[in-house]
Amino acid sequence: xxxxxxxxxxxxxxxxxxxxxxxxxxxxxxxxxxxxxxxxxxxxxxxxxxxxxxxxxxxxxxxxxxxxxxxxxxxxxxxxxxxxxxxxxxxxxxxxxxxxxxxxxxxxxxxxxxxxxxxxxxxxxxxxxxxxxxxxxxxxxxxxxxxxxxxxxxxxxxxxxxxxxxxxxxxxxxxxxxxxxxxxxxxxxxxxxxxxxxxxxxxxxxxxxxxxxxxxxxxxxxxxxxxxxxxxxxxxxxxxxxxxxxxxxxxxxxxxxxxxxxxxxxxxxxxxxxxxxxxxxxxxxxxxxxxxxxxxxxxxxxxxxxxxxxxxxxxxxxxxxxxxxxxxxxxxxxxxxxxxxxxxxxxxxxxxxxxxxxxxxxxxxxxxxxxxxxxxxxxxxxxxxxxxxxxxxxxxxxxxxxxxxxxxxxxxxxxxxxxxxxxxxxxxxxxxxxxx
Numbered sequence: 001x002x003x004x005x006x007x008x009x010x011x012x013x014x015x016x017x018x019x020x021x022x023x024x025x026x027x028x029x030x031x032x033x034x035x036x037x038x039x040x041x042x043x044x045x046x047x048x049x050x051x052x053x054x055x056x057x058x059x060x061x062x063x064x065x066x067x068x069x070x071x072x073x074x075x076x077x078x079x080x081x082x083x084x085x086x087x088x089x090x091x092x093x094x095x096x097x098x099x100x101x102x103x104x105x106x107x108x109x110x111x112x113x114x115x116x117x118x119x120x121x122x123x124x125x126x127x128x129x130x131x132x133x134x135x136x137x138x139x140x141x142x143x144x145x146x147x148x149x150x151x152x153x154x155x156x157x158x159x160x161x162x163x164x165x166x167x168x169x170x171x172x173x174x175x176x177x178x179x180x181x182x183x184x185x186x187x188x189x190x191x192x193x194x195x196x197x198x199x200x201x202x203x204x205x206x207x208x209x210x211x212x213x214x215x216x217x218x219x220x221x222x223x224x225x226x227x228x229x230x231x232x233x234x235x236x237x238x239x240x241x242x243x244x245x246x247x248x249x250x251x252x253x254x255x256x257x258x259x260x261x262x263x264x265x266x267x268x269x270x271x272x273x274x275x276x277x278x279x280x281x282x283x284x285x286x287x288x289x290x291x292x293x294x295x296x297x298x299x300x301x302x303x304x305x306x307x308x309x310x311x312x313x314x315x316x317x318x319x320x321x322x323x324x325x326x327x328x329x330x331x332x333x334x335x336x337x338x339x340x341x342x343x344x345x346x347x348x349x350x351x352x353x354x355x356x357x358x359x360x361x362x363x364x365x366x367x368x369x370x371x372x373x374x375x376x377x378x379x380x381x382x383x384x385x386x387x388x389x390x391x392x393x394x395x396x397x398x399x400x401x402x403x404x405x406x407x408x409x410x411x412x413x414x415x416x417x418x419x420x421x422x423x424x425x426x427x428x429x430x431x432x433x434x435x436x
Contacts, residue, residue, distance in 0.1 A: 201227065238271075
């Protein structure tokens, strides 16, 4: 037997937290057992047989012949080529009712789905299931612009038809809305309920800061109060919803985060998760120990909220743009693979025709799909590989391997590794408490 390569050890008061990134599992060991796990498995088996067997069961210890890296390679390959799931992102509009200063997109005023393009999208989905009998799950994400600008009159009728078609075939479909929540009103709740909708809602911290960034351009009216009311409305009146509350923070936001916690203190914790994401234009550090961020993460968790920080949850690939069964379709029929760049001709990968067929720029698509995101000197030996999988294919198309380090998530964390591991451990404990 041998120790898993993907074990990470963190001292925690009088014990040691061990996290296995490959299996996404934690254990707590005495200092003595942790030392034996790292240095003397035979002695560990003799002196702490129960701990030894538990460590084998949870794959902190593996068979000598186990090639964990090759197992991860096979997992990646199976995931990006899986015939069972299709990831479809729709851009119903590239217009927006807000003008956040940090938004990377070029908004197209008045852009919206036409009846012809809605029909083409529906035809595309029908062909997906007809051509791929193994396909059993359609994951639909609504993005933009603000995807809810024409929700009742244009988007909901299309999504309702998609739901009816997929469920009639006894397959599964889900709808996830990335939204600023301004257009979510009481009269739309039955429609979202019908779709079993889940949401990502972005907020910019406490009220004063948020209202400086997210306001109605015509009236300069802030949206904070409405957004908080909407979060309560969704979690109280929708039985099956879930909200990923993305908090876009900068150095001015963090000192006042407790005010936001106070405003959300009565929200149903089973229906909401907190994701902290620095506004990328304000990040200019490497390996920076941000004590204020650490205290804010701990404060959210102490108040019973599940928290995510950095894009390092256990998964099987870096980004959906690497997956073969994936595309982004815009309101005008333009097709993309990446949703993290401007939706312009330069980044376009294909076009959806009225008959529901996508005509890809095949050389461009082939070049993207040929990239194995972790297959580089920086990532192959990284213990965080199962959480990250390296710079996404879009970033790799735009740079060279010599420049990959600036995209490394570990290099851009504002917590040191020990503090990050403690946060992950405490957060896992909160999640398990809510699932019991």
